Amino acid sequence: MRLNQNTLLLGKKVVLVPYTSEHVPRYHEWMKSEELQRLTASEPLTLEQEYAMQCSWREDADKCTFIVLDAEKWQAQPVPTEESCMAGDVNLFLTDVEDPTLGEIEVMIAEPSCRGQGFGTEAALLMMSYGGDVQTDNE
Template sequence: MLVNFNLTITGERVVLVPYRQEHVPVYHEWMENPALQEATASEPLTIEEEYEMQRSWARDSNKCTFVVLDRALPDIPGTGRHGGGMAGDVNLFFNDPDNRSAAEIEIMIAEPHSRRRGLGREALELFMAFAVHTLGVTSFRAKIGETNSASLHLFTQLGFAEASRSSVFQEITMEFNALDAGALAPWARADLLWVG
């Protein structure tokens, strides 16, 4: 998405940066892991296909992606400009052409050392605040595998509620309406969003 092409969002533990070509080799390595493929319902791609996907996502007005950097990890070798090492990604998909205020949201913390340290929660809070205040998103939907207890717990903590289950796809759809949350969502305050 062009709106976030030169955008960095900084939190206490994470930095969100646009998904760029320099991130593709590490991202590709992650996505060769069968467990991550299953957790993200993804098919393996060649490195060339991964580069093409990165280019297409950067231009696609219906997708918004940030790489999640762990501020406790060393920066990408040779760059020294990101503010942390790659830990995962967050994505928004605008799937409903008639409702631009609704989006499907995803998160992946791929680096084992970055898990269970609150990075996923902070990344989602920052990303959702950005989506509400910059992209006009008012309702979020997350599709999570029935066996992915960590993600189910995380989204429940953020105020998402189960909306439906699919036995065919073995997934649970959880939803969150930012307009209904009001004061219950402290992350939704625009003054907490540091964008550079």
């Protein structure tokens, strides 16, 4: 979704940034995990397919994807590289074209060291708030 292409959402534990091609190599490495494939009902993709998927998600009008960054790591770096701070992703899918207030949120905290710290909860809350704000702005 191009709507969020210049959006950064800052929480206490996580920072949400748009999913860009910069994130694809790390994301691709995560998705090689059989555990993550099973938990997300995903099939393994080639790196080239992963780049194509990132482009399609960016262009899709009913899908909004952010990469979840570890806020502490991100803020501690003088020049933060997002890839080194990546924890997972969060997606908002608009599920009813007739009622844009309905949607589905998916959260994946892929980085094992980031699990169990509330990153997923905060990412979901930030995404719900963002989705509500965007919907209000579009009315």
